[in-house]
Amino acid sequence: MKRVLILGSTGSIGESSLDVIRRFPERFKVIGLVAGRNGRKLREQAEIFKPEAVCLVETQEFFSFNGKFYTGLKGVKELIETVDFDICISAISGSAGILPTYWAAQKGGRLALANKESLVCAGKFITEVAKEIIPVDSEHSAIFQCLNGERKDSVKEIILTASGGPFRKRENLEDVTPEEALKHPNWSMGTKVTVDSATLMNKGLEVIEACWLFNLPPEKVKVVIHPQSIVHSLVRFSDNSVIAQLGVPDMRIPIAYALSYPERLPLEVEELRLELFGLELTFEEPDTERFPCLELAYKAFKMGYPYPIVLNAADEVAVESFLKREIPFTAIPKVIEKTMELADFEEPSSVEEVVEIDRRAKELARKVVECL
Numbered sequence: 001m002k003r004v005l006i007l008g009s010t011g012s013i014g015e016s017s018l019d020v021i022r023r024f025p026e027r028f029k030v031i032g033l034v035a036g037r038n039g040r041k042l043r044e045q046a047e048i049f050k051p052e053a054v055c056l057v058e059t060q061e062f063f064s065f066n067g068k069f070y071t072g073l074k075g076v077k078e079l080i081e082t083v084d085f086d087i088c089i090s091a092i093s094g095s096a097g098i099l100p101t102y103w104a105a106q107k108g109g110r111l112a113l114a115n116k117e118s119l120v121c122a123g124k125f126i127t128e129v130a131k132e133i134i135p136v137d138s139e140h141s142a143i144f145q146c147l148n149g150e151r152k153d154s155v156k157e158i159i160l161t162a163s164g165g166p167f168r169k170r171e172n173l174e175d176v177t178p179e180e181a182l183k184h185p186n187w188s189m190g191t192k193v194t195v196d197s198a199t200l201m202n203k204g205l206e207v208i209e210a211c212w213l214f215n216l217p218p219e220k221v222k223v224v225i226h227p228q229s230i231v232h233s234l235v236r237f238s239d240n241s242v243i244a245q246l247g248v249p250d251m252r253i254p255i256a257y258a259l260s261y262p263e264r265l266p267l268e269v270e271e272l273r274l275e276l277f278g279l280e281l282t283f284e285e286p287d288t289e290r291f292p293c294l295e296l297a298y299k300a301f302k303m304g305y306p307y308p309i310v311l312n313a314a315d316e317v318a319v320e321s322f323l324k325r326e327i328p329f330t331a332i333p334k335v336i337e338k339t340m341e342l343a344d345f346e347e348p349s350s351v352e353e354v355v356e357i358d359r360r361a362k363e364l365a366r367k368v369v370e371c372l
């Protein structure tokens, strides 16, 4: 029986994780749940899964519950230190996930990682302390599966697939609305990652995530647009064999794999039936002129610390401003580029310094937004 802690249990990945765990009660037990501000949903989850401890980080709200109740960021730290878990699913959205992910990695056990922002910003520190990281992000889970049993020196390059988002074919991006940006063609996800998919920043963050996870230089991490989101990613080997992982777009598949690796669970989700649907699998180059965020991410990673932290912070501010209709969709990459230009921060020497740079870079990005 594996004891599972979920950071971000009330979100899209959190709920899909609970759905997987619920199907295998003999294999997994929920031991702790951490959420931001959705006390109502956390309470329902606590009633069903009966964890030893819960934490609401962003409100002082409290509900009576037969276990330990923590609040605030200090509360997450205490919960992680106190609760004895085998697997932590890291699924808080954004840079709010950096410290909880780091603390969970430090504690030992398996880190089932969905929160890509924590690797983008603090990959150096998290990979230093983590005992085992199994990716949950669909592309990285695909790469991880393709690399299974292969020698690292046989890898020529990895190829991340990107759906291209809802605006792949749209001429004019100036008048894009938040409602349109929140309609992902294939995946149902939280708001931040959905808008990032529409700008291609999600793929940029995933390139950096892949560099840390698989210890590869950015030159060996490529991106191809694949609008059907069936091929989740590919690896090209030294003999020019290409191995890919395919499946229906359902996050319960990579979540289940991260929980059960090296085994596979008998997971009842929709089968991929290519012959029934006459499904076409197509691939094309990303359009980096209309979607500059992808190139900005490569640039930030090549520039090194602290630029990936600044990139991510500015993106979070820009996405929030776009969703509040303060800036147009096309201003998102402009805010990020300008914030990176103005940023004058030192290289961080600890995860606490990463968090401080994130805070200051967000302040700077807000000023950039005001000046637009």
Ligand SMILES: NC(=O)C1=CN([C@@H]2O[C@H](COP(=O)(O)OP(=O)(O)OC[C@H]3O[C@@H](n4cnc5c(N)ncnc54)[C@H](OP(=O)(O)O)[C@@H]3O)[C@@H](O)[C@H]2O)C=CC1
Pocket: 007, 008, 009, 010, 011, 012, 013, 014, 034, 035, 036, 037, 038, 039, 057, 058, 090, 091, 092, 093, 094, 096, 114, 115, 116, 117, 136, 137, 138, 187, 188, 189, 190, 191, 192, 193, 251
């Ligand atoms: N959704 C998906 O299919 C995929 C997501 N990912 C990544 O997984 C992560 C989560 O994404 P997703 O589930 O879509 O996001 P959601 O927005 O659906 O959920 C975010 C979760 O984080 C919690 N949260 C937010 N802020 C804080 C905070 N300060 N402290 C503690 N908890 C907080 C929310 O709590 P509350 O709601 O209670 O406020 C919620 O539980 C992201 O990094 C994303 O990029 C990666 C691949 C696929």
Ligand SMILES: CC(=O)[C@@H](O)[C@H](O)COP(=O)(O)O
Pocket: 137, 138, 139, 161, 162, 163, 164, 165, 187, 193, 196, 197, 198, 202, 203, 251
């Ligand atoms: C499901 C998942 O892993 C998301 O990160 C997904 O990749 C988003 O789709 P895009 O390919 O459009 O970024």
Ligand SMILES: [Mn+2]
Pocket: 137, 138, 139, 206
């Ligand atoms: Mn992904």
